[in-house]
Amino acid sequence: MTELTASPSPGPDGGPTAPGAPAVPEPGSGSAALLRAEGLTKHFKIGNTLSQRTLHAVDDVDLAVGERQIVALAGESGSGKSTIARLLAQIYRPTSGHIYFEGKPLSSIRSRADRLRYSGLVPMVFQDPFASINPVFRVSHGVQRSLKLHRPDLSKQQRQDEMLRVFDVVGLAPAADVIQRYPHELSGGQRQRVGFAQALATRPKLILADEPVSMLDVSIRIGLLNLMAELRDAAGVSILYITHDLASARYVADRLVIMYAAQIAESGPIEEVLAHPKHPYTQLLLSAVPDPRAPLGVSAETDRGEPPKVIDPTPGCRFRGRCPLAMETCQTVTPVLNPVAAGHEVACHVAQSGAEVEAF
Amino acid sequence: MSSRAVELTSQSGPPARPGAILDVRDLSVEYLLDSGIVAAVDRVSFSLGAGEFVAIVGESGCGKSTLLFAIAQLLSPPAEITGGSVLFQGRNLVGLTDSQLTAIRWKDLSVVMQSAMNALNPVKSIGAQFKDAMRAHGVNSREEIAARSAEVLRMVGIDPLHLHSYPHQLSGGMRQRSMIAMALLFTPKLVIMDEPTSALDVVAQRSLMVQIKELQQQFGFAVIFVTHDMSLVSHFSDHLMVMYAGQVAELGPTQQLFDSPAHPYTAGLMEAFPSIRGPRRPLKGIPGSPPDLARPPHGCRFAPRCPKVMDRCRAEPPGLYNVDGTQVRCVLYEGGAGRGSAS
Ligand SMILES: Nc1ncnc2c1ncn2[C@@H]1O[C@H](COP(=O)(O)OP(=O)(O)O)[C@@H](O)[C@H]1O
Ligand SMILES: Nc1ncnc2c1ncn2[C@@H]1O[C@H](COP(=O)(O)OP(=O)(O)O)[C@@H](O)[C@H]1O
Ligand code: SF4
Ligand SMILES: [Mg+2]
Ligand SMILES: [Mg+2]
Numbered sequence: 231m232t233e234l235t236a237s238p239s240p241g242p243d244g245g246p247t248a249p250g251a252p253a254v255p256e257p258g259s260g261s262a263a264l265l266r267a268e269g270l271t272k273h274f275k276i277g278n279t280l281s282q283r284t285l286h287a288v289d290d291v292d293l294a295v296g297e298r299q300i301v302a303l304a305g306e307s308g309s310g311k312s313t314i315a316r317l318l319a320q321i322y323r324p325t326s327g328h329i330y331f332e333g334k335p336l337s338s339i340r341s342r343a344d345r346l347r348y349s350g351l352v353p354m355v356f357q358d359p360f361a362s363i364n365p366v367f368r369v370s371h372g373v374q375r376s377l378k379l380h381r382p383d384l385s386k387q388q389r390q391d392e393m394l395r396v397f398d399v400v401g402l403a404p405a406a407d408v409i410q411r412y413p414h415e416l417s418g419g420q421r422q423r424v425g426f427a428q429a430l431a432t433r434p435k436l437i438l439a440d441e442p443v444s445m446l447d448v449s450i451r452i453g454l455l456n457l458m459a460e461l462r463d464a465a466g467v468s469i470l471y472i473t474h475d476l477a478s479a480r481y482v483a484d485r486l487v488i489m490y491a492a493q494i495a496e497s498g499p500i501e502e503v504l505a506h507p508k509h510p511y512t513q514l515l516l517s518a519v520p521d522p523r524a525p526l527g528v529s530a531e532t533d534r535g536e537p538p539k540v541i542d543p544t545p546g547c548r549f550r551g552r553c554p555l556a557m558e559t560c561q562t563v564t565p566v567l568n569p570v571a572a573g574h575e576v577a578c579h580v581a582q583s584g585a586e587v588e589a590f
Numbered sequence: 591m592s593s594r595a596v597e598l599t600s601q602s603g604p605p606a607r608p609g610a611i612l613d614v615r616d617l618s619v620e621y622l623l624d625s626g627i628v629a630a631v632d633r634v635s636f637s638l639g640a641g642e643f644v645a646i647v648g649e650s651g652c653g654k655s656t657l658l659f660a661i662a663q664l665l666s667p668p669a670e671i672t673g674g675s676v677l678f679q680g681r682n683l684v685g686l687t688d689s690q691l692t693a694i695r696w697k698d699l700s701v702v703m704q705s706a707m708n709a710l711n712p713v714k715s716i717g718a719q720f721k722d723a724m725r726a727h728g729v730n731s732r733e734e735i736a737a738r739s740a741e742v743l744r745m746v747g748i749d750p751l752h753l754h755s756y757p758h759q760l761s762g763g764m765r766q767r768s769m770i771a772m773a774l775l776f777t778p779k780l781v782i783m784d785e786p787t788s789a790l791d792v793v794a795q796r797s798l799m800v801q802i803k804e805l806q807q808q809f810g811f812a813v814i815f816v817t818h819d820m821s822l823v824s825h826f827s828d829h830l831m832v833m834y835a836g837q838v839a840e841l842g843p844t845q846q847l848f849d850s851p852a853h854p855y856t857a858g859l860m861e862a863f864p865s866i867r868g869p870r871r872p873l874k875g876i877p878g879s880p881p882d883l884a885r886p887p888h889g890c891r892f893a894p895r896c897p898k899v900m901d902r903c904r905a906e907p908p909g910l911y912n913v914d915g916t917q918v919r920c921v922l923y924e925g926g927a928g929r930g931s932a933s
Binding site: 308418419447448453456474475476478481501504515516518522523536 | 649761762790791792794797819821824848858862864865866867872874
């Protein structure tokens with residue numbers, strides 16, 4: 231296995247790297263996938279013993295993340311994005327389905343040591359930079375702990391050097407000064423960088439970033455998006471970037487996966503999907519992105535729906551209640567993902583019929 | 591502070607417009623802390639006509655919430671209004687007694703806070719909270735309360751069945767909508783909103799914005815809308831006020847500010863969000879962060895982050911200059927340069 235060595239500091243000002251996609255092979259099209267999920271499903275039992283019902287948080291999701299690739303997982307609140315991240319991080323056990331990391335099934339991980347190794351290779355960064363760092367310790371604490379746990383071979387001095395290095399990589403300069411501070415002495419953006427530093431300390435191959443910029447000021451988001459692009463380009467880290475904002479997804483990601491009501495609605499190379507969105511829901515998400523340069527779409531007036539909680543679902547397209555194009559078939563037959571162009575898949579009866587989709 | 595005397599001689603915002611429903615004039619707010627004074631709002635002036643929509647944008651910490659609280663007279667120690675006036679329907683709200691303010695709040699002027707989860711009472715149903723608000727303003731008839739509560743919920747697109755729901759049973763978008771419904775119980779003339787959509791996802795955010803705009807057009811109330819996301823308001827606000835470090839950086843018609851941002855800070859905010867269209871290109875955002883308002887920089891407060899900075903920017907604070915019908919606080923416009931000199 232090749233060890234990851236993050237390149238030294240990309241410059242303390244965190245200057246922008248072109249976010250453009252590097253040439254990478256399509257994942258899922260062979261052996262290139264670093265992580266692959268097949269038929270990933272997570273159900274929760276809800277209600278009491280008298281009326282037990284099943285909430286479908288994730289249903290039959292196939293997903294692949296390639297080496298040096300940022301995959302954006304996008305959808306409204308409640309669509310199942312965080313549950314996918316938790317399944318991939320082994321925080322949840324899937325109801326069914328399989329996850330393969332570097333070709334090996336996660337279900338084969340039995341020992342504590344292997345589990346620890348996996349959590350170091352595939353760490354998570356959370357939405358709330360305030361909740362994910364312990365407020366009573368200096369920011370060095372979390373990174374130190376990670377290093378001791380995941381890389382016990384390091385000497386005290388090596389640990390210190392490594393800590394300075396990761397703080398440097400995430401643009402927290404001067405690192406020697408920042409590590410001494412307490413979380414409340416940092417801004418939201420800086421705290422989120424600490425989250426990434428902590429993730430980097432374990433020499434990850436794939437970072438599961440669950441809405442890492444959603445709670446930050448717009449002006450701070452760009453810096454973190456640039457950081458993610460830099461981690462991919464310079465350090466070769468892959469990222470699953472969870473977001474509800476397609477504009478930020480487009481800025482950093484190579485591939486886009488659109489979730490709706492626990493299922494994948496559409497996926498493919500990001501520019502292809504955004505230039506030719508085939509699923510009405512993708513079109514809805516796209517129309518909702520505030521864009522001062524575009525006229526206000528009519529769509530905005532018509533959509534008042536909310537994503538459903540998927541409880542004991544019946545067959546049929548889960549988007550049909552909000553979809554202006556829904557046909558007879560959509561009421562009764564659940565659409566499955568099918569290719570419409572190279573690497574571009576969509577789960578919509580209308581799109582698959584070859585008809586022009588202009589829903590929003 | 592020596593910089594202060596100099597700046598005081600500069601113009602103080604646009605003149606009050608005849609018929610304005612709200613006229614904020616030279617409003618200043620300070621947090622009086624043991625460690626020193628935080629000048630969170632510094633001589634802000636603007637006015638708002640009946641039925642108009644003004645958006646206030648700027649990064650966190652620029653004083654937006656403090657300004658809103660000052661307008662609505664909701665500040666509490668250590669915050670204090672240290673100067674200026676807030677003329678609402680011709681009456682200065684600064685210095686009114688609590689009971690005078692209670693008569694105005696909700697009925698003529700209502701406020702929607704950033705987080706409905708914090709503003710709503712978690713252990714009371716939506717209906718019970720509406721009832722409390724109406725009772726506090728002398729509406730006691732059960733029929734009237736029930737009818738109006740159902741009506742305002744319907745106005746924001748929520749089934750009145752949800753009067754029986756508790757806040758945690760509603761989605762984030764529905765909670766924000768019920769906050770807005772509550773703010774409309776008495777058909778106010780002015781609704782003040784502090785980042786009402788910031789906790790929502792893009793779809794819910796867009797749908798709430800459209801809803802607010804429709805209600806505003808239908809009922810004719812004026813809106814002050816605060817957000818850190820400038821891209822959000824381009825289609826919705828008539829006027830845009832860009833705040834930086836407690837001051838007005840730029841103020842004018844929304845379209846004009848978007849088409850040709852004059853202040854380097856406005857230009858920076860415009861460059862801070864990626865676009866869904868056009869070529870993918872790297873963005874820098876605005877390097878650095880807003881200053882600590884306990885110790886604002888000498889001269890122009892934006893100077894430490896400004897790509898256009900010159901020596902004289904650091905020498906003394908720029909005035910607020912009239913530029914093509916807008917207000918811009920930047921020395922680039924001192925000699926009467928036109929808009930667009932920042933780009
Ligand atoms: N531990 C849990 N128990 C029950 N329901 C859950 C749990 N976690 C998530 N859910 C439900 O699963 C659905 C998907 O949630 P989540 O993965 O958090 O979505 P997202 O991250 O896209 O907002 C939601 O309906 C949510 O309420
Ligand atoms: N309760 C408070 N005590 C002391 N300083 C405060 C308090 N609330 C806000 N401030 C300071 O006032 C300034 C403006 O804050 P705020 O009005 O919340 O800005 P915004 O809403 O634009 O984020 C900030 O510098 C902040 O630190
Ligand atoms: S006055 Fe100078 S420093 Fe301030 S915004 Fe204008 S150019 Fe920049
Ligand atoms: Mg989530
Ligand atoms: Mg605020």
